[in-house]
Amino acid sequence: MSRRTISLKINGEDRRVEIEDNTLLLDMLRDRLGLKAARDGCSVGACGSCTVLLNGNPISSCLKLASTLPEGAEISTAEGLADGERLDPVQEAFLEEGAFQCAFCTSGMMLAVKALLAENSTPTDEEAKTYLNGHYCRCGSYPEILKAVRRLSGP
Incomplete structure (x- = not known):
């Protein structure tokens, strides 16, 4: 090789x-x-x-x-999300909304949310669900993940 x-x-x-x-x-x-x-x-x-x-x-x-x-x-x-000890807003939102349980999927989910918000700063729940299709959370934290997306995209 x-x-x-x-x-x-x-x-x-x-x-x-x-x-x-x-x-x-x-x-x-x-x-x-x-x-x-x-x-x-x-x-x-x-x-x-x-x-x-x-x-x-x-x-x-x-x-x-x-x-x-x-x-x-x-x-x-x-x-690479955090800046030293300062969390990235996506990390903060996931933490504040409890958007993880076992955290196995969290890294990939956070990066997908970061990319989603770079493309669309105010996604609807349906747009977020479509974008995150293919990201599996076996613990069922989907409602909290959507809350984190809503928190990041404003009121």
Whole structure:
């Protein structure tokens, strides 16, 4: 298997990472960089637990080969949401609304909400549900997640 070094911006930091051609983005983040927020919930891109933002767009990192990323691509994970000890507004809203129980899906869900609000700052509940389709919360925190979206989008 051939190896290569790729240059990326991960959570705002320039990084050079050595990978094999068949390395999944999820595995690179978790195993090479120690970023554990994205999780492997299904390995087929159906659950949303592995969601990261690629140049601002949500993707399933369990389906993306790291070797196919363009040089300089920007990857955002849940670890990059907070600014030091100051939580991102999405994190604050999830916390205030209790939009998690076991928290397995929370990282992917928060990144999807961040991307949704970047596209549509005042989504209706139906628009939020449609955007979050494919993100599974096995604990059933969907009502609280929608409350968090409402809190972020204003009255």
